[in-house]
Amino acid sequence: MxxxxxxxxxxxxVNDRGYEATARIENLTHNTVSDYIRRYKQYMNETVLSDxxxxxxxxxxxxxxxxxxxxxxxxxxxxxxxxxxxxxxCWAAEDxxxxxxxxxxxxxxxxxLRNDEAITFKLWNLMDKSDVIxxxxxxxxxxxxxxxxxxxxxxxxxxPYQMIxxxxxxxxxxxxxxxxxxxxxxxxxxPMKHDTGFKLWRECDGVxxxxxxxxxxMGDKIIKTTTYNKNIIETAIEKMDLYCQNDVSVLKNVYLDxxxxxxxxxxxxxxxxxxxxxxxxxxxxxxxxxxxDYRTPVSVYxxxxxxxxxxxxxxxxxxxxxxxxxxxxxx
Numbered sequence: 041m042x043x044x045x046x047x048x049x050x051x052x053x054v055n056d057r058g059y060e061a062t063a064r065i066e067n068l069t070h071n072t073v074s075d076y077i078r079r080y081k082q083y084m085n086e087t088v089l090s091d092x093x094x095x096x097x098x099x100x101x102x103x104x105x106x107x108x109x110x111x112x113x114x115x116x117x118x119x120x121x122x123x124x125x126x127x128x129x130c131w132a133a134e135d136x137x138x139x140x141x142x143x144x145x146x147x148x149x150x151x152x153l154r155n156d157e158a159i160t161f162k163l164w165n166l167m168d169k170s171d172v173i174x175x176x177x178x179x180x181x182x183x184x185x186x187x188x189x190x191x192x193x194x195x196x197x198x199x200p201y202q203m204i205x206x207x208x209x210x211x212x213x214x215x216x217x218x219x220x221x222x223x224x225x226x227x228x229x230x231p232m233k234h235d236t237g238f239k240l241w242r243e244c245d246g247v248x249x250x251x252x253x254x255x256x257x258m259g260d261k262i263i264k265t266t267t268y269n270k271n272i273i274e275t276a277i278e279k280m281d282l283y284c285q286n287d288v289s290v291l292k293n294v295y296l297d298x299x300x301x302x303x304x305x306x307x308x309x310x311x312x313x314x315x316x317x318x319x320x321x322x323x324x325x326x327x328x329x330x331x332x333d334y335r336t337p338v339s340v341y342x343x344x345x346x347x348x349x350x351x352x353x354x355x356x357x358x359x360x361x362x363x364x365x366x367x368x369x370x371x
Contacts, residue, residue, distance in 0.1 A: 047076050050062060050066060050080070051080045054073065092323075093137075093172055094169055095135065095136035095172040096135060096167070096170040096173050097135075097174045097288050097292050097295065098131060098132065098133035098174070099132055099133075099287040099288050100175075101129045101284045106122075108123055109121065124154060127146075128185070129145065129241075129244055129280050130145035130277070130281045130284050131144050131163050131284065132285040132287065134292060141285070141288075144158075144159035144162045145278075146158075146159060146277065147277075148270050148273040152246050152268065152273070163186055167201065171311065172306055173202075173204070174205075174206065174291065174295055175291065176206045176207050177205065177207045178203055178205040179205050183203065202306035203306075204299075206224075206294055206298065207219055207221075212303075213302070221290055228293070228294060231289070231290065233287055240276055240279060240283075243272055244280055246268050249268045249276075250266055252266070252267040253265070254267075296349075299321055299322070300350035300351040302321070319346035319348065319351055321346070321349050322346060322348050322349040324349065326346065326347040327344040327345065327346055327347070334352070338362070339359075339360065339361045340361075341355050342354065342359050
C-alpha cells in the first residue's frame with residue numbers, strides 16, 4: 041500500500057527538482073514516479089478540466105542507421121549487419137494556442153555515443169502534458185520513433201492524447217502532386233523548410249568531423265583512437281535544431297490551412313466546462329447557419345459553418361426524425 045505521505049513527497053519533489061532528479065533520489069523508475077504523481081492528483085481531486093486543451097505541434101529529427109552491405113541496390117539487410125541503430129538528434133514543439141516553444145537536442149558527446157536519453161525524458165514530459173499532438177506523418181514516423189525511445193528508456197506510455205496527422209488529412213482530401221510538407225507549404229503560399237543536405241546529418245554524426253585516427257598495439261590489444269572537431273559537430277547540431285524548429289512553424293501554417301477539411305479531427309469543443317456553441321475544430325464561437333442541413337439515412341441536423349476555420353458543424357440533436365421512414369437492411 042502506497043502511503044499518502046510518500047506520494048505527496050514525490051509530488052513536491054517533482055515540482056521542485058523535476059522527474060529525473062526525483063527518480064534518482066527516490067531510486068525509482070521514471071514510469072513509477074509518474075504513477076505516484078497520477079495517484080496523488082487523483083487523491084487530491086486535482087484533475088480539473090482546463091478551459092483550453094494543450095495542443096502540441098512537434099517534429100523529430102533522427103540520425104541514420106549504420107549497416108554493413110556489399111552493394112547499393114536491392115540489399116536485404118540482416119539484423120547481424122546492423123552496426124548502429126538510429127537515434128534521436130533533436131525535437132522541437134510549439135503549443136498551438138499559447139505559442140510556447142520547446143525543443144531538445146543532443147550534445148556533441150551524446151551525438152557521438154548516440155545517447156538520446158536526456159532529450160527523450162524531456163520529450164516524454166511534454167507528451168505527458170499534451171491533450172492533442174500534431175505532426176506530419178505522425179502515425180508512421182514521429183509517434184513510432186518517440187515510442188521506441190520511451191520504451192528503450194523504460195518510461196512507459198505518456199498520458200492519453202488525441203492525434204492529428206497532417207499527411208493523412210492531405211492524402212484523404214486533396215490531390216496535390218506531392219504531399220510532402222515542404223510542397224504543401226509552397227502550394228499554400230507559406231515559407232518553406234530550410235534547405236539542407238545529407239552532409240548535415242554526416243556532420244551531426246561526426247563522420248565529417250574526424251581530424252585524426254590513431255591505432256596503437258599494447259600487448260594483445262589494439263587501441264583505435266579517433267579525434268573529432270567538436271566545433272563542426274556542435275555547429276551541425278545547432279543547424280539541425282533550427283531546421284527542426286522551422287519545420288514546426290511550417291507544420292503550423294499548413295495545419296491551420298487544412299484542418300477544416302479533416303473529417304476525423306478530434307472534437308476540441310469538448311474540452312473545458314463551457315463548450316456550448318463552439319466549433320468542433322478551432323473552438324471559435326463565430327458560427328453561422330449553413331445553407332443546407334446535415335442528413336443521415338433517418339435524421340436531419342441543423343448545420344453551422346465556422347467563420348474562422350471553415351468547418352461545418354452540426355447539432356447533436358435531430359431537427360427531424362420520421363418513425364415511418366424505412367431504410368435498407370444491413371444483411
